[in-house]
Amino acid sequence: MKNDYLLKEYELCFEQLRFYDNRHGTILQYLFSLTAAVATAQFAVYKFLAGPTRGFFACQAFLSGIVFIATLILFLTMLQNRLYFVHMARQLNAIRGYLMTTEASDFHGNQLYTSTDFPAIKASSVHTFQLLGAALISSLFAGASAYAIAPSIGTSPCLGTAILVAVVVAIGEIWGGIRYLSDSGRETSDEAVHGIKKNNQPEQGAAQDGESAALHPRQ
DSSP: OTTHHHHHHHHHHHHHHHHHHHHHHHHHHHHHHHHHHHHHHHHHHHHHTTSOOHHHHHHHHHHHHHHHHHHHHHHHHHHHHHHHHHHHHHHHHHHHHHHHHHTOTTOOOOOSOOOSOOOSOOTTOHHHHHHHHHHHHHHHHHHHHHHHHHHHTTSOOOHHHHHHHHHHHHHHHHHHHHHHHHHHHTSOHIIIIIOOOTTHHHHHHHHHHHHHHHHSOOO
16 A cells, blocks of 8 residues: 555554653653652651741751752643644644545545644643643642741741742743743644754755855856
């Protein structure tokens, strides 16, 4: 069959699609496990020190700060994973749409996807809710760390500062994630992942033409 390559490509892309989909959930599960473990550890320190002492707040600030950094990295990983998932789905849809017109032109009851220009971020997508959850959890630990810094050095804690930090971090992560997926989702895979622009090739061709003209001037 002349489309053996496309069929193999379709199978491999489908495997990659499932991998990225499962990976998205796995990262979120790891994030939940990490945050739950640290919250338990903070409660254990609280009970061990018999109250909210300066040592407890210092421990809370340190642990919450570490968890914030870790959850931020996991959130960024989920964003990149979503982008890979979208490009893989677009490739699958492109192959399906092509084969529907060449190999199954008599089949008119297709119920699966053939769109290749759908946005990388969707309000109703499960991935979107998972990303929002990861961003909110990350911002809570940023606020917890900010709240504990003041009493760890002997001053009064400020709940308003903690809330402000949490809100700013949440907005920053959510807005940054939307911008990243919106901008990268409009690019091709080479442009979004490798930074290779389409206009590079014509420029190289133009340069080669110029070199050819220099080497072979008109007589």
